Amino acid sequence: MSSSPDYFGEDTAIFANKELLQVSHLPDGDQIIGREEELKNLGSALRPALNGNTPSNVFLYGKTGTGKSLCSKFISRQMMQRAADNGIRAGFAYVDCLQDSTETQAVQSAGHQLNDPDQTEITIPQSGLSTAAYYKRLWDIIENHYDVAIIILDEVDKLESDHILMQLSRAVESGKLEDSKLGVIGISNKIRYKDDLNERIKSSLCERDYVFPPYDANQLREILYSRDDAFVDDVLDQPVIPHVAALAAQEHGDARQAIDILRYAGEIAEEHGDETVREEHVSLAQEKEEQNRIAELISKAPTHTRYVLLALAFRVQQSTDSAPEIPNKDVYETYQHICEQENSDPLKQRRVRDLLNELEFLGIIKQDRRGRGRGKGGYTVNHLVDEPELVLRACKEDPSPT
DNA sequence: CCTCCACAGGAATTTGCGGGGT
DNA sequence: ACCCCGCAAATTCCTGTGGAGG
Known part of the structure; x- marks a missing residue:
């Protein structure tokens, strides 16, 4: 770092609550912008789970940063809480198929997330088991410790085999699960993905599908404004947020990208010791966002x-x-x-x-x-x-x- | 228009790893 | 302690291919 003797720096003059600018930050219900329709749809698909019945399987389409993952995690979490109020044991697993692109890895990851080793006395090793063995443990966990489980498969199109879709969709009818229910939320960037699936999977997994449109500049602006509490009052130059929103809207309407750029702009202003975040920081931030995106991709x-x-x-x-x-x-x-x-x-x-x-x-x-x-x-x-x-x-x- | 070559990429095979079963 | 299994990565082997030069 720099030669500054104070390694923690001054009290930050820019950020008040930086956490709000983490992509992983899950906002409260009224802070999800422009996705009311989508949330309502998801909610109605999962509604049966609240009473321990089988939820509808859902497929979501839309480009990156259109809120697909956010909405599905959000709704799954709500479902868990509401179900718990009804005395239903519910859980969900979020599998990023970009990271876990093989059937085994995906099943492993789902099992790992649903598993609570202290309670279940089942262990899920990182690797080493056959695919069938991972499935067996997953079924055991769900059957014995949950009434309803939701498995979110993000970026399903990155999966090398759709065998897992078959397995999950057939879990109940093939007798793998007897008392417990399982719902699947599939998320894909490719609109056409569904067409490539075979009829069996299509009919059982795509009971409902919804398309998430890109955010327009207005929505992006609202999203950014909704998180501007992350900054100290009045440090954001008035044109900064509209500018970032316009940049991101121009590219793909990607909210993640917009938030990243805004955060970087703040960080850059901070590093420069500036007291306000100005437009000049934004273009630097855009460059940094680009670099980080690549770094993240190749780090995996x-x-x-x-x-x-x-x-x-x-x-x-x-x-x-x-x-x-x-x-x-x-x-x-x-x-x-x-x-x-x-x-x-x-x-x-x-x-x-x-x-x-x-x-x-x-x-x-x-x-x-x-x-x-x-x-x-x-x-x-x-x-x-x-x-x-x-x-x-x-x-x-x-x-x-x- | 036909040929021919260097490269593309499919398929089969080997290697290495992590973890079971006995 | 031993052997064995399944998977993914890497390697080996091979056939297919397009278009400039003949």
């Missing part, structure tokens, strides 16, 4: 994926072209150099191709097929979506925790 990725991305970023940076296209082979060469520096055995080309495909899937890079010819063969070229400097900084940032 294995070391070599990061090397591959680094290799591409280096090539792009060195290129004089304004829109550089780097062939896979060149990326691989640079990647080998990086591995040498890092004292780590390079993966084979085949694997690196797969890693590049994964990076494209994460939306960090774009790929294109390029011309072939006699004696040349065909090849794939890679572009960075963001600025190479941002990527490089993001890669360096986290020295891998876990």
